[in-house]
Amino acid sequence: MDLSIEIEGIHFKNPIVTASGPLGFGDEFFKYTSSDTIGGFTSKTVTPYPITGNIPPRLVYLQNGLLNSIGLQNPGVDFFIQKIAPSLPQTCVRIISVGGESPEDFANVTKKVEKFADMIEVNLSCPNVGGSVIASDSKLTKEILSACKMTTKKPLIAKLSLDLDTVWQSQIAMESGIKIVNIGNSIQGARFNVKTGKPFLKNVRGGLSGPAFMPIALWKVYQVKQAFPELTIIGLGGVEKAEDVVEYIVAGASLIEIGTQAMIDPKSIQKIIEDLKKILEALKLDIKEIIGASHRGGFR
Numbered sequence: 001m002d003l004s005i006e007i008e009g010i011h012f013k014n015p016i017v018t019a020s021g022p023l024g025f026g027d028e029f030f031k032y033t034s035s036d037t038i039g040g041f042t043s044k045t046v047t048p049y050p051i052t053g054n055i056p057p058r059l060v061y062l063q064n065g066l067l068n069s070i071g072l073q074n075p076g077v078d079f080f081i082q083k084i085a086p087s088l089p090q091t092c093v094r095i096i097s098v099g100g101e102s103p104e105d106f107a108n109v110t111k112k113v114e115k116f117a118d119m120i121e122v123n124l125s126c127p128n129v130g131g132s133v134i135a136s137d138s139k140l141t142k143e144i145l146s147a148c149k150m151t152t153k154k155p156l157i158a159k160l161s162l163d164l165d166t167v168w169q170s171q172i173a174m175e176s177g178i179k180i181v182n183i184g185n186s187i188q189g190a191r192f193n194v195k196t197g198k199p200f201l202k203n204v205r206g207g208l209s210g211p212a213f214m215p216i217a218l219w220k221v222y223q224v225k226q227a228f229p230e231l232t233i234i235g236l237g238g239v240e241k242a243e244d245v246v247e248y249i250v251a252g253a254s255l256i257e258i259g260t261q262a263m264i265d266p267k268s269i270q271k272i273i274e275d276l277k278k279i280l281e282a283l284k285l286d287i288k289e290i291i292g293a294s295h296r297g298g299f300r
């Protein structure tokens, strides 16, 4: 069963891509899973200058997910292009996630990283830095996306916030000439310790990822596909098994990213891909035939 898919002229051997962040730049992950196996790898978000991130504690494991307030910790773009980018895997699609505060920041990082990337993901939605996410400001979002577009000819992905209306954000991305949206970043949340009366996270709020997140993200993927059938959607949030991948595809996603699960059990990604093949073989359907199937009354 052929799982390959072409997105904006880029060939993915299968639709499984790692999500930005949980795997950093992949050094640990690729000890367990070969880049020959996955469709693509997304780097941790890279910013103009190094960021040390928020003060710990900044991770809380929940029954059904993970709350993190890492805060875009990364070594900065200059270190990244000198020491990390040249050894990114070559046998899967390389997506580099870019971040910053202003259109100039984003353009500057994009310009420096583009030769190491097949695609650039523009992170408009980190829930753990500043007061509000960039995506809440439509003018700034348009300026950032336009600045990136003027800087590179590589396909751009707008990473949206699930704390905001994703149809509205997709419209803004499309008006800026973007053809691929990522739905989406972790959702803001908090947990409190009943023994101490204090928040678990030093920063109080964090981003929720993992299975608890999945029905919310699936609904957003469905809504965006319904509103804009021509838009390419990357769906993610809480994927743990091949059936979860199928849910995202029938809701309207063409690519599926996996973050928390790949961090908890990197070896499970290979099994997800093998099981996805088996599910499609049993259905006797090609991956391209089932994208958005729920909008057409299901299979056949």
Ligand SMILES: Cc1cc2nc3c(=O)[nH]c(=O)nc-3n(C[C@H](O)[C@H](O)[C@H](O)COP(=O)(O)O)c2cc1C
Binding pocket: 019, 020, 021, 022, 044, 045, 066, 068, 070, 072, 097, 123, 126, 159, 184, 185, 186, 208, 209, 210, 211, 213, 236, 237, 238, 239, 257, 258, 259, 260, 261
């Ligand atoms: C520890 C951690 C760090 C993350 N760092 C980033 C990041 O740097 N950039 C980004 O766009 N998303 C980041 N994310 C969000 C993930 O890319 C993804 O949107 C989210 O975790 C939902 O997918 P999952 O449930 O498969 O993990 C991070 C998530 C986690 C758990």
